[in-house]
Amino acid sequence: MNYEEALKYVHSLNRFGIKPGLERIAALCAAVGNPQDNLKIIHVAGTNGKGSTSTMVAGALLASGKSVGLFTSPFVTDFLERICVNGEPVEKELFAAAVTELEPVAAELAKKDMQPTEFELITAAAFMVFRKAGCEYCVLEVGLGGRLDSTNIIRTPLVSVIASVSLDHMAVLGDTVEEIAHEKCGIIKQGGKTVCYPLQKESVVEIIKNTCTVNQNMLTVPDTGKIQNITNSITGVSFEYKNIAYKLSMSGEYQVYNAVTAIEACRLLGLDESAIKRGVEEAKVAARMEVISNEPLVLLDGGHNEDGGRVIAKSLESLLRDKKIIAVMGMMADKNVDAYLSFVAPLCSCVVAASVADNPRTMSAEDLKTQAGKYCSKTYAFEKAEDAVDFAAEKLQEYDALLVCGSLYLAGEVRSRLKNKFNFSS
Numbered sequence: 001m002n003y004e005e006a007l008k009y010v011h012s013l014n015r016f017g018i019k020p021g022l023e024r025i026a027a028l029c030a031a032v033g034n035p036q037d038n039l040k041i042i043h044v045a046g047t048n049g050k051g052s053t054s055t056m057v058a059g060a061l062l063a064s065g066k067s068v069g070l071f072t073s074p075f076v077t078d079f080l081e082r083i084c085v086n087g088e089p090v091e092k093e094l095f096a097a098a099v100t101e102l103e104p105v106a107a108e109l110a111k112k113d114m115q116p117t118e119f120e121l122i123t124a125a126a127f128m129v130f131r132k133a134g135c136e137y138c139v140l141e142v143g144l145g146g147r148l149d150s151t152n153i154i155r156t157p158l159v160s161v162i163a164s165v166s167l168d169h170m171a172v173l174g175d176t177v178e179e180i181a182h183e184k185c186g187i188i189k190q191g192g193k194t195v196c197y198p199l200q201k202e203s204v205v206e207i208i209k210n211t212c213t214v215n216q217n218m219l220t221v222p223d224t225g226k227i228q229n230i231t232n233s234i235t236g237v238s239f240e241y242k243n244i245a246y247k248l249s250m251s252g253e254y255q256v257y258n259a260v261t262a263i264e265a266c267r268l269l270g271l272d273e274s275a276i277k278r279g280v281e282e283a284k285v286a287a288r289m290e291v292i293s294n295e296p297l298v299l300l301d302g303g304h305n306e307d308g309g310r311v312i313a314k315s316l317e318s319l320l321r322d323k324k325i326i327a328v329m330g331m332m333a334d335k336n337v338d339a340y341l342s343f344v345a346p347l348c349s350c351v352v353a354a355s356v357a358d359n360p361r362t363m364s365a366e367d368l369k370t371q372a373g374k375y376c377s378k379t380y381a382f383e384k385a386e387d388a389v390d391f392a393a394e395k396l397q398e399y400d401a402l403l404v405c406g407s408l409y410l411a412g413e414v415r416s417r418l419k420n421k422f423n424f425s426s
Contacts, residue, residue: 003092006099007079010125013106013118020148024109024116028124029153031105035124035131036154039069039138042265043154045146045184046163046197048307049258051285052250053163053197056262057269058139060279062087064271069130069138071123071151076286076302076412083126085133098128119143123150145173147186156189159265160217163258164197165204166307167336178203185211195265198222199257220268222260230256232318234291244273247281251289253318254311287411289315293422297401300415302408304331309340312405316347323400324349328388329372330356330410333363337371340406345375349399353381354388356409385413393421 001009029036044054051072058070068086075081080089102124106116116124123143130138140157142149165181173180181204188194188208194217196208205221212219223242230239230253238247239256241263248255259280266276287302289312303312316325327348331337345351353368365381365388373379382388389404396402404414 001096001100001103003096006096009103010099010118010121013116013121016115016117018119018144019117020145022148022150022153024114025120025123025150025153027109027114028102028105028116028120029127032101032124032128035127038131039127039154040136041154041157042137042139042159042161042269043142043151043157043187044139044161044163045142045149045187046161047166047180047184047305048303048311049163049197049254049261050141052255052258052283052288053161053262053265054139054141055285056259056280056283057161057265058084058279059087059283060262060266060271060276061137061139061269063275063278067134067136069126069133069135071126071138072141073119073143074408074412076408077415081286082122083129085130085135090129090133094129094132095125098125098132101128117150120150123153142184142187145180145183145186147183149186152187156192157187158193159268160188160192160194161261161265162188162194162196162200162208163261164307165200167305177201178207181207188212188215188217190215191217193218193220193268195220195222195261195268197257197261198224220264222257222264224257224260227256227260232315234294234297234319244277246277249282249284251291251319252311252315254314255288287408287415292415292418296396296422298418298422299401299403299405300411300418301403301405302411303405304335304340304407306336306339306343309343313343313347316344316403320347320401324398325401325403326350326352326392326395326399327403327405328352328354328385328392328410328414329368329406330354330385330388331363331368331406332356332359332361332409333367334361337363337368341372341375344405345372348376348403350378350380350395351376352388352392353379354385354410355383356385356407357413359409362409385410386417389414389417389421
């Protein structure tokens with residue numbers, strides 16, 4: 001297969017949906033020599049902050065001169081963002097070769113009623129790519145949950161990281177944050193080391209502590225008392241942690257807590273402080289309060305659940321207090337839309353609702369407009385996200401900032417359009 005054929009095949013597996021369990025991924029990996037066993041892995045689970053934390057750790061490893069694979073999900077604009085080797089998306093030919101080798105294995109498994117899902121095949125392909133590329137280390141972001149996620153086929157990682165845990169994917173992971181925490185803690189394996197995001201709910205912390213005790217893990221929780229002098233701006237956030245100053249390239253005070261989680265994970269890996277500082281400070285993740293343009297101010301954020309709405313609102317209140325914001329929003333109907341809107345929509349002077357293209361889970365623009373109308377008096381609806389962006393761009397002269405938010409799928413659909421429209425350069 002060439003890359004286009006491989007991608008088409010991978011996406012064709014989407015019809016098999018989400019099927020938690022490790023039997024299929026175990027069979028896939030075994031058939032290609034268990035490539036995951038050759039990697040030194042840092043495994044990252046959580047509801048929010050996984051991508052930022054993973055990117056920071058991978059950056060620090062790279063700054064230390066290590067060969068590093070980074071596996072994240074979902075992508076924003078390009079599929080191969082999910083599988084990076086030494087800071088760059090993997091070569092198309094390498095990915096296509098891995099999928100070509102896996103396809104007949106998947107076909108045989110299907111005959112045994114063990115049809116792999118899309119995510120399972122991508123996970124196996126990523127392991128193969130990292131082995132072929134000569135990666136020594138791999139930072140592995142969990143796709144969904146932890147315990148039964150296909151990334152959890154690995155042996156005990158060098159470090160397990162539990163990022164911020166909150167409510168999301170309740171239909172699969174459980175109705176309470178405690179049930180969800182149990183699923184996330186499934187990545188904590190016997191005799192390992194674990195780092196926990198410092199602002200967890202107390203009941204979540206207890207679950208993490210108990211899991212670490214049972215599995216004889218050393219647990220590290222960043223000391224928030226050692227965080228000082230936080231200064232947040234549109235261009236990034238600066239702070240001190242344990243008397244070392246950091247200036248992140250990503251905005252939002254919440255990134256400070258992702259950063260100290262990453263810092264402690266890197267220290268457990270024995271990395272040099274200068275490499276840790278460089279990796280944390282240079283990390284950038286698309287669609288996380290991303291500044292598309294400064295003049296006019298255009299922000300893009302893919303946060304999509306209640307906790308995501310809460311942290312976006314905190315950033316808006318900190319950075320754009322008393323500013324008039326026009327927001328383009330698109331959301332998935334299976335999310336807690338009202339909770340998200342209750343945080344974000346009251347801070348907006350105008351909400352332009354949009355449907356996300358080619359996604360059966362999308363909430364219709366009209367339904368989203370109706371819900372947003374409970375919190376913002378001026379609302380519009382466009383079925384096409386590109387029309388919503390164009391409309392908001394035309395109206396922007398009446399406002400101080402444009403915020404595009406509500407879904408990573410929306411961010412992926414319109415990011416290139418925003419960059420082109422506002423002459424973005426990086």
